[in-house]
Every structure is written in structure tokens, then in C-alpha cells.
Amino acid sequence: MSLRPPPRTDVAYELPSTIKSLNDGWLSTFQTTAAASGLFAVVEVVLLNFIKDPVHYTHPHTRAARQALLVFSYCGLLFSCSATISSLVLTDEFGELPVRASRKSDPIKQGLFDSSSASLLEVYGARRSWRWLMWHWLLSLTAAIACLITQILIYVWIEEPFSVQ
Template sequence: MAEPDSSTARLAPSAIYPNNISGVGLQDPYNYVLPPVVEAVRQGWETTLRAGLILSASLTVSSLLLFIAISLSPAGGNSAAHAALEAFSYGSIIFNAGGAIGAFVLLDMLGDLALTASRGSLPSSPEDRPPEKSVVILRNHGVRRSWNLMMLHWAFISHTGMASLFVELVLYAWLTQKLAAKVASVVFTAVSVLPLLVVSLAG
């Protein structure tokens, strides 16, 4: 029996790519849909990161309350164990706050996944590609003119608030605590903040 021609058994590009606009497996960038497996992985990570953000934020508050209780406690104020307890208190606050911020940054990256992937499905012609920034897409599709101003306001106050928290903790440690807590506050802050700065600057 003659084998069927493999060329006739192949599916047309339009059957493989439901959003096909050019007949060669390319998709309309504004109707781009992530493959089901990729979307499932993205949603799984999004759920995990949202839970991690809530958990880290809750632990930050708990750590802060515990730190206040430790600071007000006179027992063992001059002992090495109490100094270590103060140092770990700073670490708990800083690391949990850093974990919440890190989860927020990763969630923001996941939000850009479809936009980034859609560019890879397009020809090299610049006019066929979506804008590089999601903000431009929103503006082109009717978002209010005040969006940019409010977005900049939110970004400024949130980043300033994050930076102020870490600076406040470090300064408080240097002004009131023993050497162990001072060193720990600086080291823990550097470990928590530097990776976030690198990711933010890398874009």
C-alpha cells in the first residue's frame, strides 16, 4: 500500500494558529493567546506569588510587633542572647518585607508575559508590532489621560515607602542597638534590596 503524502497530511497554518493573520503561523498581537501549557504555568506561579506576598506581608507585621515587644522588654538587656534576638528581629522584618516586594516585582513580570511573547509571533516589520510598553497599549485603547500621572504618583509613593522602611530600620539600629544588631541590619538590608534594584534597573 502506498503511503500517504506527508505534505497533504499537514495541517494548514490557520488550523494550527487560530488567530492567524498572514497564513504563515503568525498571530494578531492584540489577540495573542498564550499556549495552554504556558498559561497554566503562568497562572500557577501567579497564585503562588500572590499567596507568598500575603504571607510575607503578614509575617512582616508580626515581626514588627514582636520587635516592639522585644525592645520594650528590659529582661536580659545586656546579654549576648538578647543582642542576638534583636539582630534576628531586624532580619525577620527586613527579609519578610523584601519577600513581599520581590513577589510584587515577579507578579509584574508575569503580567507582561503575553505582551512579550506576542512580539515573537510577528514579522520583523515595525508597524506590525505592538508598542514596547503596556502603558502605550492602554493609552491607545482608551485609558484616561490621567492614567500616566496616577501611575507615576503610585510608583513614587510605593518605592519611596519601601526605601523609607529599610532606611528607618537601619538608622534605628545604628542609633539605639548594639554592634551585632547594627551589622545585621545593614547586611540583611543589602541582601534583601540589592537583587530588587538589579532587577528593576535591568527592566
């Protein structure tokens, strides 16, 4: 068993301005959506309690419509929680990027790089798995929003007068 020495960290290292800008943009996005998807989860819990209470239904409706409301409510809660966790993990990933970059020799000596911004971030220390997690986060967030909108539409369809529909 070989013990590797801890990596050397250049504590005075600063990310190049382009990399810092990309990193800051992603960090801001993930921090904001962590809060937003957390709020979506709270809204889903409130809606779940509302949907389960028969007092909130005045018009005759089908059992299938109420079941659909429950399914979309649980799915929305699951997707919201998933998006929140993904956002927090990605926030941590990009928060550590400057430290990881400070442990590498500058990979781009000439200042030119022919590739995507995602590849550029990976050269400076972002793990390759961040792309998969980013897609998971985006799909979870989109699905959570779609579930919320669908719940509202179903409730309006079964409870509101025809003029509102």
C-alpha cells in the first residue's frame, strides 16, 4: 500500500478571469436554484395537504382526477427535493474549483483554448461528473415546475366554473 503525499496547494493562486467568471456564474445559478427548488418543495407539501383534504372539493369530480393530483403532488415533491440536493452538490463542486485549480500547474500557458466552456472548467478542476449532475438538476427542476403547473391546471379543471377554465 503506497501512501501518496497530500497535493501541494498554491494558496496565492487566483483563477484566470474567464474561468472565475464562468465559475461565479454557475455558483450563482446553483445557489439561487437551490433556494427556489427548496421553496417548490415547501409549496408541494402545502399543496399535498390541501389536495388530501376533501373539504376543498365542492364540485362532483372523478376519483381519477384526485388521484392524478396526488401523483403529481408526490412527483413534484420528489423532483423538487432532487433538484435542491443536486444544486447543493453542484454548489459545493464549483466552490472547490479554485482549490483544485491551485493544485495544478497552469494547463493553458498561451491563454487560448479551443473547446466549450464546460471543457474549460474541467481543465481547471471541475470533475467530469458535474455535467451529468447538471443535467439531472435541470431535468429535476423542469419536472418539478411541470408537476406544479399540471396540479394547478387539474384543480382548476375539476373545481372552477367553466368560465375560468
